[in-house]
Amino acid sequence: MKGRPVRVDHQRFTALYHDTYRTVHAYVYRRLPPDDVADVVAETYLAAWRRLDTVPVADPVPWLLATARNLVMTAWRTRRHRTALTVALAELTPVATEPDVAERLAVFHAVARLSAADRDLLLASAWDGLSTGQIAAVLGCSYNAAAMRLHRARTRLADALQTVTVEGVTP
Numbered sequence: 001m002k003g004r005p006v007r008v009d010h011q012r013f014t015a016l017y018h019d020t021y022r023t024v025h026a027y028v029y030r031r032l033p034p035d036d037v038a039d040v041v042a043e044t045y046l047a048a049w050r051r052l053d054t055v056p057v058a059d060p061v062p063w064l065l066a067t068a069r070n071l072v073m074t075a076w077r078t079r080r081h082r083t084a085l086t087v088a089l090a091e092l093t094p095v096a097t098e099p100d101v102a103e104r105l106a107v108f109h110a111v112a113r114l115s116a117a118d119r120d121l122l123l124a125s126a127w128d129g130l131s132t133g134q135i136a137a138v139l140g141c142s143y144n145a146a147a148m149r150l151h152r153a154r155t156r157l158a159d160a161l162q163t164v165t166v167e168g169v170t171p
Contacts, residue, residue, distance in 0.1 A: 008052055016052075016060055017045060024046055024064050027128055031072045031120075044068045060139030065130070069120070076168055110160035118153040125150060 021041075047067050048055050055063050059075035091109045111119060124130045124138065 008049060012057075013049055013052055016048060016055065020061055020064055023061055023128075024068055024120055027124075028068050028072060029121060030127055033069050036075050036079075040068060040071045043071050048070075058072055058089070059134075059137075062134050065124075065128075066138045066140065106161065106164045107162075109164045110157060112158055113160045113164075117149075121150050121153045122157060 023035070024044055025041050028044070029037050032040060044064055044067050048060075048064060111122070114122070121135065123133075124135050130138065132147050132150060133143055136143045136149065139146055139149070141149075
């Protein structure tokens with residue numbers, strides 16, 4: 001809006017940034033190549049700055065992660081590298097020589113077979129430690145819908161794990 005000064009509560013924004021930066025950064029870091037992380041995190045806080053009046057005071061993390069999630073998806077669409085993360089991780093995965101490494105490799109391949117939506121749900125729960133309620137807020141759906149999606153994603157992961165061998169994914 002041209003010509004209208006924007007009033008922002010600088011103290012509130014500073015506190016929001018300091019209280020949530022690590023969570024937002026970790027969320028974005030696990031979903032994008034390192035070169036894109038800083039930009040998406042900065043864009044997330046720019047959105048918060050511009051719409052600080054709509055950011056919940058009590059629990060801003062779901063709002064911030066929903067914003068970051070949208071920006072992450074935009075970054076992937078822009079780069080047209082939907083499979084780049086999977087390829088990069090596969091190149092970094094060591095050769096399976098020990099049972100625990102082989103199991104991790106099997107889980108990696110099983111997760112790679114899942115849809116992006118299922119991976120995002122499972123990562124939000126397992127890596128980011130979000131509760132079902134927080135996942136619902138990030139996705140913009142009800143608690144029950146988030147719980148059902150998470151349950152179905154876990155079921156699909158279990159099914160994918162059964163089709164994975166130590167050597168890789170079965171055709």
